[in-house]
Amino acid sequence: MEKKLRVLIIGAGTGGLCLAHGLKRAGIAVRVFERDRTRQDGLHGYRVGISPAGSYAMKQCLPPELFDLFVATCARAPRYFNMLTEQLSEVLSFDAPEGDDPIDSEKSVSRMTLRQVLLTGLEDVVEFDKKFERFDYNTDGTVTAFFEDGSNATGDVLVGADGAGSRVRKQRLPNARMEETGILSVGGKVAMTAEAKGLLSDKVFNGISLVMAPRGYGAILHVMEFKWDRHGVKTGVGGNDAELISQWPGMLYDNTRDYIMWGVWGARQRLPQDPTKLAQVQQLEMVKEMVKGWHPNMRRLIELTDPSTVFSINIRTSVPPEPWSSSCVTLLGDAVHTMTPGRGVGANTALRDAELLCRRLIEVRDAKAELVAALHAYEAEMLEYSRDAVIDSRKQMDAKDPIHKPVLGSVLLVGMRTGMRLVNAVPALKKKMAEKQMRLRKIKEESGLQKQASMA
Ligand SMILES: Cc1cc2nc3c(=O)[nH]c(=O)nc-3n(C[C@H](O)[C@H](O)[C@H](O)COP(=O)(O)OP(=O)(O)OC[C@H]3O[C@@H](n4cnc5c(N)ncnc54)[C@H](O)[C@@H]3O)c2cc1C
Numbered sequence: 001m002e003k004k005l006r007v008l009i010i011g012a013g014t015g016g017l018c019l020a021h022g023l024k025r026a027g028i029a030v031r032v033f034e035r036d037r038t039r040q041d042g043l044h045g046y047r048v049g050i051s052p053a054g055s056y057a058m059k060q061c062l063p064p065e066l067f068d069l070f071v072a073t074c075a076r077a078p079r080y081f082n083m084l085t086e087q088l089s090e091v092l093s094f095d096a097p098e099g100d101d102p103i104d105s106e107k108s109v110s111r112m113t114l115r116q117v118l119l120t121g122l123e124d125v126v127e128f129d130k131k132f133e134r135f136d137y138n139t140d141g142t143v144t145a146f147f148e149d150g151s152n153a154t155g156d157v158l159v160g161a162d163g164a165g166s167r168v169r170k171q172r173l174p175n176a177r178m179e180e181t182g183i184l185s186v187g188g189k190v191a192m193t194a195e196a197k198g199l200l201s202d203k204v205f206n207g208i209s210l211v212m213a214p215r216g217y218g219a220i221l222h223v224m225e226f227k228w229d230r231h232g233v234k235t236g237v238g239g240n241d242a243e244l245i246s247q248w249p250g251m252l253y254d255n256t257r258d259y260i261m262w263g264v265w266g267a268r269q270r271l272p273q274d275p276t277k278l279a280q281v282q283q284l285e286m287v288k289e290m291v292k293g294w295h296p297n298m299r300r301l302i303e304l305t306d307p308s309t310v311f312s313i314n315i316r317t318s319v320p321p322e323p324w325s326s327s328c329v330t331l332l333g334d335a336v337h338t339m340t341p342g343r344g345v346g347a348n349t350a351l352r353d354a355e356l357l358c359r360r361l362i363e364v365r366d367a368k369a370e371l372v373a374a375l376h377a378y379e380a381e382m383l384e385y386s387r388d389a390v391i392d393s394r395k396q397m398d399a400k401d402p403i404h405k406p407v408l409g410s411v412l413l414v415g416m417r418t419g420m421r422l423v424n425a426v427p428a429l430k431k432k433m434a435e436k437q438m439r440l441r442k443i444k445e446e447s448g449l450q451k452q453a454s455m456a
Helices: 014-025 052-061 064-072 111-119 167-172 194-198 239-247 280-290 296-303 346-365 371-396 406-425 427-439 445-452
Strands: 006-010 029-033 047-050 080-084 090-095 107-110 132-137 143-147 152-155 157-160 178-191 207-212 218-224 259-267 311-318 329-331
Touching: 006 014, 006 143, 006 152, 014 029, 014 052, 014 111, 014 346, 029 152, 047 052, 047 111, 047 346, 052 064, 052 346, 064 111, 064 239, 090 406, 090 427, 107 111, 107 218, 132 167, 143 157, 157 167, 167 329, 178 280, 207 406, 259 280, 259 296, 280 296, 280 311, 311 371, 329 371, 346 371, 406 427
Parallel strands: 006 029, 006 157, 080 207, 157 329
Antiparallel strands: 047 107, 080 090, 132 143, 143 152, 178 259, 178 311, 207 218, 218 259
16 A cells, blocks of 8 residues: 655755656655745856766656756757866867767756756745745654744655755754865856857867866866757757747746856965955956966956856865764755765766655655665665765865965976876877766666666
């Protein structure tokens, strides 16, 4: 006999919404509570790279036609991963895995568009303007969530999917720690004009490019081209995609248009100022100062940036927590494993959590597992793979890294560039490095059993 479950999810972000779809499809009662006042609020404009692992999780959880819409609304996929000097000369470049398999491919999405896609079909599930405050365990085994507006909701399971600053985590795991990496980043967007396009080489225009600069500074460039513009679906877009996009009501809320996105970062002690304390225009001025000696095209790109798109981030990371004793309150995504964007796997790991947790809750629905035992099994597996992702992401962005030291950093930069140029020149080495880079992003072997799991 099926067990009736009521699941409460705090946070309508990437992981929470993916889980909500999976549960809804499985006929499990689910409610999502989101602090944003409307579906258009929040900072959702930057690029997120979705790996095969992330696509696989969405394929399992989303209704089939919504997964197709997700694929149709992705930006053009990158063809190259480039490493450049600040003078935009190539030190290493490898091809992105080819193919347009809807799952086994790298995808670029606008965070705003992804959110609108994931909100589609959940209009009766997501409640906006509901800022979670705290929860109470009840004597009958249920849990009640309380909100700042004085309302509350009771369910059998509470999932904290409320991101890096998670209030659910703060109450559930008061000893879990977050640390500053000491890296501060500023990002911005440039509208895709002929001038902006002309500043980029073919490989940069068609790829993702990472700049390794003096002073330990780094930068990233993404080119985001979509299948639509302000007039609707672009001409030349294939039949099925054109139909899916033009019939999608979420387009009403999406303001995404073609853009070039950049991010520039450095260690706090080596930046001219703390950008998180500056207004957008001043943040942009600070970046102009940081890139003063860089290639003129990069400087011009920064000059062309729309100041209203500029945002700064103090990059933090969680310290992987020790296993805890499970209850009917659990966590997923950034709420339990915030990681630096260094590896581009935060959202993908949140999606993987959602798929795994959904599968465990289906076992409870089918009376194949007891609730707390199922949540424990989820937490044990999630903690293991997320620990690796958190540690690996931190290695990419940490102010303690010697690359940020004044003299030693310059020597290391020369060494790294020389090593990469060597790899670039030797095809066998290049292939090996490309495979290593992609390993984290693949669907893990151990989750092969997911392929057999039925979400129905
Ligand atoms: C610049 C940048 C680039 C990135 N690029 C990539 C990438 O390429 N690939 C990748 O995999 N990841 C990337 N990430 C990381 C990725 O964005 C996050 O890991 C991912 O969004 C986490 O999803 P989540 O569902 O856990 O949390 P979120 O998506 O942050 O969602 C949390 C939700 O909870 C809501 N919330 C918070 N508090 C409350 C409350 N008290 N009550 C109710 N609701 C609340 C928030 O409003 C939000 O909607 C990037 C991050 C940044 C900043």
